[in-house]
Amino acid sequence: MKRTPAFFPLGLLLAAALAQTSCQSPSAQAAGLSGEFTSGFAGDGEAAPADSAGNLYLDPKALSFQDLQLYPIRASNVFINSNQHFGNYKPLKDGIESGTVKVTERNADGGVVPNVRATDEPVLESENVQIAYGDAATVNTLQIENTSNDTVFLMAGELVKGGKQDRVIAQDMILPPKSGKVDLPVFCVEQGRWTYTEGASFDGHKKMAANCVREVAVTAKDQSQVWEKVSEVTKTNDAISSTSTYNQLDQSPEFVAKRKAYLAYFETIFDTSSNVVGVIAMSGDSVIGGDLFFMPKLFRDQYKNLIYSYVTDAISKPAKAKDQWNIAQGFFRKMNEEIHAAPKASPAEEGATLRHKGRVVHHSKF
Secondary structure, eight states: OOOOOEEOOOSSOTTSOOOOOOOBOTTSOBOOOOOSSOOEEOOTTSOOOOOTTOOEEEOSSOEEETTEEEEEEEEOHHHHHHHGGGOOOEEHHHHHHHTSEEEEETTTTSOOOOOOOOSSSOOOGGGGOOOBOSSSOBTTEEEEEEOSSSOEEEOTTEEEEOTTSOEEEOSOEEEOTTOEEEEEEEEESBTTOOSOSSOSBOOEEEEEOOHHHHHIIIIIOOHHHHHHHHHHHHHHTTOOOTTOBGGGGGGOHHHHHHHHHHHHHHTTTTTTOSSEEEEEEEETTEEEEEEEESSHHHHHHHHHHHHHHHHHHHHHSOOOOOSOHHHHHHHHHHHHHHHHSOOOSSOOSSEEEEEETTEEEEEEEO
16 A cells, blocks of 8 residues: 655754744644654655755655665755755764874873863763773773864764774764864773773774664763673674674674675665665664764765664664554654754753754764
């Protein structure tokens, strides 16, 4: 049976203040929803018509391979054109590989690092909790510096390799040009090491951690829970190491072979897309997670990281696709609601929104 197109009209776009808008349910009945991002659903193989204000659509035609399904979130031309003037963000991976972004252990050179935040979000009390091992470095804070003229986007869940132990980035950040040394909140993903192997720098960028690891880093903000999820993923995929590093997954032949097959299907699937700004990832009747960005280019850049996260979850907890559409729609509505919620001074339970200069840049939901 053909699914009924539905959409939520957008009042003002991301650059504007929050607007009050109306919405339509999947049966096209008025419901009422407000927000910067608007959401909607396209029909099978069709694009729902864009209204004059612009829309976002959840495409019901999932991209599917084995135990992973991705539902694209598409934007109208009005929406895209209204955000083009905001400029580009360089991915962290590009900055690290070019040497223009430097990540090191905090106070590795004995200097004082200012506690500068690169987002508009309020400081969370839990962010001040540090685990120290008797020297200047701390487990949950690194330092980062952008020496380029580019603005750099960091996404929660990105893995950096090196220093005294491998880490996962704990929150989204916008790093301005010539930033100086800035504190970078992180969690350890290598419990059994606290020693330098190749110096204080983090010269390796290892894509994204599994979404289950990313989730506890963003929402629970608890090191013990991060270690627990790292252990679950590595044990499930026969990737045990003496230091219990998450990155041992790269040394598991069976896992690497499975991941390679998924990536062959998914990794370049959005390379030529011009209107996809996010995805909802599912396995079986469970949602792995969803990510939504304010511009197609930012999505395409970050998708190259995100797909590693979604794939790892699908491999670790495989489930055959079931009737997913209603679940995907409900999840998308909740993403919309979280985007419009006022920033809280406590960790979110199900998602996180990065706002920069008064606008939403990225929203992740778990």
